[in-house]
Amino acid sequence: MKKMKSVGLNDELYNYILDLYVPEDLLLDELIRETEKLEIPLIQISPEQGKFLTLICKIIKAKKALEIGTLTGYSGIHIARGLTPDGKLTTIELEKKHAETAGKFFEKAGLKDKTDIIVSPAIDCLKELVKMNRVYDFIFIDADKVSYPDYYEEALKLSRSGTVIIMDNMIKNGRVTEDAGDDADLKAVQLTNKILSRDKRTDTLLLPVGDGLTLTMVL
Numbered sequence: 001m002k003k004m005k006s007v008g009l010n011d012e013l014y015n016y017i018l019d020l021y022v023p024e025d026l027l028l029d030e031l032i033r034e035t036e037k038l039e040i041p042l043i044q045i046s047p048e049q050g051k052f053l054t055l056i057c058k059i060i061k062a063k064k065a066l067e068i069g070t071l072t073g074y075s076g077i078h079i080a081r082g083l084t085p086d087g088k089l090t091t092i093e094l095e096k097k098h099a100e101t102a103g104k105f106f107e108k109a110g111l112k113d114k115t116d117i118i119v120s121p122a123i124d125c126l127k128e129l130v131k132m133n134r135v136y137d138f139i140f141i142d143a144d145k146v147s148y149p150d151y152y153e154e155a156l157k158l159s160r161s162g163t164v165i166i167m168d169n170m171i172k173n174g175r176v177t178e179d180a181g182d183d184a185d186l187k188a189v190q191l192t193n194k195i196l197s198r199d200k201r202t203d204t205l206l207l208p209v210g211d212g213l214t215l216t217m218v219l
């Protein structure tokens with residue numbers, strides 16, 4: 001086994017990073033409070049993951065972005081903020097209540113014109129977007145884990161050379177190296193990591209940011 005060169009994080013180091021690089025955001029705090037009040041699970045990405053998504057979109061000058069798994073719009077706001085002024089985020093969500101809350105917060109964030117929420121099972125919607133020959137600069141996958149391999153394949157059909165695909169929960173709370181047993185979600189994440197790491201159509205690294213983000217570039 002190789003010796004790790006990275007420095008392990010603790011709460012003090014984590015807060016040092018957040019204090020310096022991820023400023024407090026009152027609107028996002030309100031979104032989280034509202035999500036909790038509505039008894040919608042608080043399963044949004046972490047603040048530094050959000051900043052990472054914004055930065056990547058800015059770096060690649062993303063104009064067209066696609067998200068699978070809107071929840072109440074926390075990650076969507078980060079993505080939309082990173083897009084070019086004429087950019088647009090299409091985000092897919094199964095639950096109407098989640099989508100409605102996201103819509104409300106996209107509007108509050110001044111991102112109404114830059115966002116388009118589709119309420120649908122993601123796989124059906126992705127197949128429709130493929131039929132419509134849509135192509136995206138940036139794709140974020142953060143919905144039901146068992147469908148990750150399918151979402152990745154559809155995402156590739158919606159990509160061009162240079163498209164960036166990011167997937168969340170790829171460390172699965174530190175459990176990704178464990179025997180999955182009958183944990184279908186963990187099995188799916190392990191399978192997705194295997195597929196991504198071997199795929200000759202793309203180049204990927206699993207980054208230990210939050211619960212693990214895979215950063216994939218389509219070749």
Ligand SMILES: C[S@@+](CC[C@H](N)C(=O)[O-])C[C@H]1O[C@@H](n2cnc3c(N)ncnc32)[C@H](O)[C@@H]1O
Pocket residue numbers: 043044045068069070071072073074075076092093094095098120121122123142143144
């Ligand atoms: C982890 S949350 C997304 C968090 C969000 N990306 C954020 O960071 O703010 C996953 C979301 O995917 C949605 N979802 C689950 N299965 C889905 C499906 N088959 N199609 C579309 N959305 C689905 C859930 O309702 C939930 O809102």
